[in-house]
Amino acid sequence: MLTDLINAGYWPDILSNTAAITLIISSMFTSAITVSFGLGGGVIMLALLVNFVPIAVVIPIHAVIQMGSNTSRAVLLRKHIVKPILIYFFLGAIVGAAIGGHFVVALPENILLGILGLFILYTTWGPKPKNLKLGKIGYVISGVFITFATMFIGATGPLAMALLPRKNLEKLQVSATHGSLLVVQHGLKILIFGFLGFAFKAWALFFVLMIVSGFIGTYSGRAVLQRMPSKYFQTGITIILTLMAIRMLYTAVASFL
Numbered sequence: 001m002l003t004d005l006i007n008a009g010y011w012p013d014i015l016s017n018t019a020a021i022t023l024i025i026s027s028m029f030t031s032a033i034t035v036s037f038g039l040g041g042g043v044i045m046l047a048l049l050v051n052f053v054p055i056a057v058v059i060p061i062h063a064v065i066q067m068g069s070n071t072s073r074a075v076l077l078r079k080h081i082v083k084p085i086l087i088y089f090f091l092g093a094i095v096g097a098a099i100g101g102h103f104v105v106a107l108p109e110n111i112l113l114g115i116l117g118l119f120i121l122y123t124t125w126g127p128k129p130k131n132l133k134l135g136k137i138g139y140v141i142s143g144v145f146i147t148f149a150t151m152f153i154g155a156t157g158p159l160a161m162a163l164l165p166r167k168n169l170e171k172l173q174v175s176a177t178h179g180s181l182l183v184v185q186h187g188l189k190i191l192i193f194g195f196l197g198f199a200f201k202a203w204a205l206f207f208v209l210m211i212v213s214g215f216i217g218t219y220s221g222r223a224v225l226q227r228m229p230s231k232y233f234q235t236g237i238t239i240i241l242t243l244m245a246i247r248m249l250y251t252a253v254a255s256f257l
Contacts, residue, residue: 010204019052020206027210031069031217033237042066042155043123044237047244050116055109058116060193061203062154067186068211070179072218077176082169086180088136089163092143093184099144100151101192110255112152117248119153124241134163143184150185151192157182 026048034041045065049058074081104112134142142163150156160181166174194200200207 006205009202011206012202015053015203015206020209023048023052024206024209024213027065027213028217031214034069034218041069042157043120044241046116046153046155047120047241047248050113050248051244055113055116057198059104059112059151059154060189060198060200061207063186063189063193064200064203064207065210065214066155067183067190068207069214069218070182070186072215073179074176074183077172077179080170080172080176081180082164082173082177084136085139085164085177086184088139089143089181090184092140092145093147093188094143096144096147096149097151097185097188097192100148101196104151107152110252113248114252115152116154117245117252119155120241120245120248123155123158124238124245133165139163147185147188151189156185160185 026045030041030045030048032041033044042062046058046062049062053061107115146156146159146163149159157178161174161178163181164174164177169177190200
């Protein structure tokens, strides 16, 4: 069955067996990290992808993986989604995705690699986005800018979280609405990259395995992570992400020399 699918063109030739196994297993752990700590799994997966697949395909691949992860959360908690926030954000996101899609194609790979490296360093060491107070227009404008940004940096979960009035919402509302905003972003990215000619079909089987692994991590990994000392776990993740980001920046700068 799997052999037939691979022969039918549903598996990418550029993906080695070692890379595939590593990423599929990592999907389980990054999903567990997200469900345990609220954020972080998407950024870690982004950094891992850069090390195993060409930089030109990182963002669309990351979009599908995160779309699968966040869709399950949004569907399961759909009754708790704050719909006005979702609607106004969606209106702006359409514009942001359209503009971002135009620019991302024109960026050289080394520039894109440098942007990703800087973004990962910022999310690891920089100040966390503060909780913003926005009205209808504010959510529309935020939808434009954050979705524009996600076309280049992929993991904008922390930025989307900053939009939510967390002090005024219940925990389930925060989680559900955050998941729905990310579904909008990643869904629009998939549409834009599909329109630009990205061959999603060639990665179909890999996507299925990644999403299934992510579901397993979401539902079973939390208990494992909760047994780990949070301080040492977070320190380890910080060191790993920092080294990955430095490697990206080094590669980007070296390409100009």
